[in-house]
Amino acid sequence: MEAGIIEVAPIAQEYGFLQLFLRADWVVKAVMGILAIMSVWSWAIAIDKWISLRSARSKGKAFEDAFWSGRDLDSLAKEYGKRPRDPFSRVFAAGLREWKGRNSGERVAKAANAESGRELSNMEGGLGMLATIASSAPFIGLFGTVWGIMNSFRAIAASQDTNLAVVAPGIAEALFATALGLLAAVPAVIFFNALSANLSGYAAKLEAFVDELSALADRGED
DSSP states (O other): OHHHHHHHHHHHHHTSHHHHHHHSOHHHHHHHHHHHHHHHHHHHHHHHHHHHHHHHHHHHHHHHHHHTTTOOHHHHIIIIISSOOSHHHHHHHHHHTTOOSTTOHHHHHHHHHHHHHHHHHHHHTTHHHHHHHHHHHHHHHHHHHHHHHHHHHHHHHHHTOOOHHHHHHHHHHHHHHHHHHHHHHHHHHHHHHHHHHHHHHHHHHHHHHHHHHHHHHHHTOO
8 A cells, every 4th residue: 555655656746737847848838838927917917906996996085085075175176186196186186277167067077087087097907918818818728738639649659559658748738738728817807807897886986076076166166
């Protein structure tokens, strides 16, 4: 029994992830490298977006609390108009520049909507790459899988032996490429959907603020 366990251990090590990568040919190695980079890239984008979105939400809530606290427009303009620190305050500053008194709601709305669009475009940056990784990684992994299986068949033809020891390395490489493709694609899909949902909610709040700002400008409230 102990001898069997000792024999299995070297075999398991022989087919470890590092050994599979080192034993693969240059095509499969390139596929694995691309998929590893895509996986790291998707995590980096997701972490960066979560941090920036969390910061924007926190600062936006602080601004909304100040805006609806009953403070006069001049004090808000001094605090947020000159040095806006988040999308809400930047939209406010853009609308403030067009605030000319009564019946200025249309001008305020145009300026605030334009700034809102720019802010949301900046916040959505990187989501396109997540979508690209999510859609392309499985196919890149599939290419590595097909190539690994082709290597297995070439090994069979060269050795004229269908023994498992002949075909196992190529099959293991193929399955490893598939696993890396899924490892890159699945988190990217989850990140994309979660971030898109959160950004949609944030965009709705920002658009509602633009409407409220233009309504205040129409009423000529200072």
